[in-house]
Amino acid sequence: MDVTRAERLGFDPTIPSYARMFDYFMGGKDNFAADREAARHMLDIAPELPLMCREGRRHLARVVRHLTSVGVRQFLDLGCGLPTTGNVHEVAQAAAPGSRVVYVDNDPVVALHSEALLENTADTVVIEADLRDHEYILGHPRVKGLIDLARPVAVLLHFTLLMVTDDDEAAEAVAGYRDAVVPGSHIAVAHSVSDPKPEATAELAKIYKGSGAAEGVRRSQLRTKADVERFFDGLRLVEPGVVYIPHWRPEPGESLPAPETVWAVGGVGVVER
Ligand SMILES: C[S@@+](CC[C@H](N)C(=O)[O-])C[C@H]1O[C@@H](n2cnc3c(N)ncnc32)[C@H](O)[C@@H]1O
Structure with missing residues (x-):
């Protein structure tokens, strides 16, 4: 891969x-050989990863439907990933027509791709940005x-804080949104955790770090359930926590898969001041 090609594409597919x-x-089909190779390596250690990704999307849909049911109509999806x-x-918008959604990702490919796909979608914008800002x-x-911003917003941090490895930075990012939005706003977090499978997750972390992958992949961090609970400091957790x-x-x-097969936790907190 010569630099010119990476420069021309705006990213390096290797x-x-x-x-x-x-x-x-x-x-999906929006991946390259290097992505597939790294992903297959991870599947050797954790074959449940595709199940976890699907469960993650089902969970996200339940969270969004819950938020529309309590009147939220504005969503900020931070680290949205590819459509x-x-x-x-x-x-x-299926649950509450007219709902507005901002998609944010710091991966330029995600931002470009999403923007093209959502070009004619009403009430939706995509921006390339770092969620920490x-x-x-x-x-x-x-x-x-x-x-x-004078009305409640839902801030969705769905499987993205794991890529903000510094605990203080991750907590500061959550607190930044918590303090900037009006009461009645919600913050939802989903995060992989190491508790049910400490050995496999430590092995995965090692692969991430040595993979030569993009910095975000190398630095991604698994936390414990207790660490994730701390992100809700200063918020009122909705049931079931x-x-x-x-x-x-x-x-x-x-159906409810066992925690060992879906080692990720999630919760929704309400901003009350
Ligand atoms: C595992 S994907 C999650 C996608 C989606 N939220 C979901 O749950 O299905 C994580 C996404 O977060 C993005 N990301 C990582 N660090 C980020 C940051 N600091 N700011 C914005 N996006 C980030 C990555 O580019 C990736 O698209």
Whole structure:
């Protein structure tokens, strides 16, 4: 891969990207050989990863439907990933027509791809930004044009804080949004955790770090359930609190995989001041 080609494309397809590996696990086509190779290596250690990704999307849809049911109509999806099944605007607008969605990702490929796919979608914008910079995001003209910050907003941090490895930085990012939005706003977090499978997850972390992948992949971090609970400091957790994602408000008849197969937790907190 010569530099010129990477420069021409705006990214280097020989470097695995988290968003494209996730796309591969979801059965998508927006991934390259390097992404597939890294993803297959991870599957050797954790064959449940595609199940986890699918459960993650089901959980996200339940969270968004819950938020529309309590009156939220504005969503900020931070680290949105490549468009896939059950995108936030589809779920939100099906449940509450007119819901507005801002998609944010720091991967330029995700931002470009999403922008092209959502070009004619009403009430939806995409921006390329780092979720840690809430002032930039909330002050962005396209965000301000769509989201009324005087009204409640749902901030979705779905499987993205794991890529903000520094615990203080991750906590500061959550607190930044918590303090910037009006009461009645919600913050939802979903995060992989090491508790049920400490050995496999430590092995995966080693692969991430040595993979030569994009910095976000190399630095991604698994936390414990207790670490994830701390992200809700200063918020009122809605029932059932922070739980393994299949157990977060499952719909009647939905199957519940065991935590060992879906080692990720999620919760939703309400801003009250
Ligand atoms: C595992 S994907 C999750 C996608 C989606 N939220 C979901 O749950 O299906 C993580 C996404 O977060 C993005 N990301 C990682 N670090 C980020 C950051 N600091 N700011 C914005 N996006 C980030 C990655 O590019 C990737 O698309």
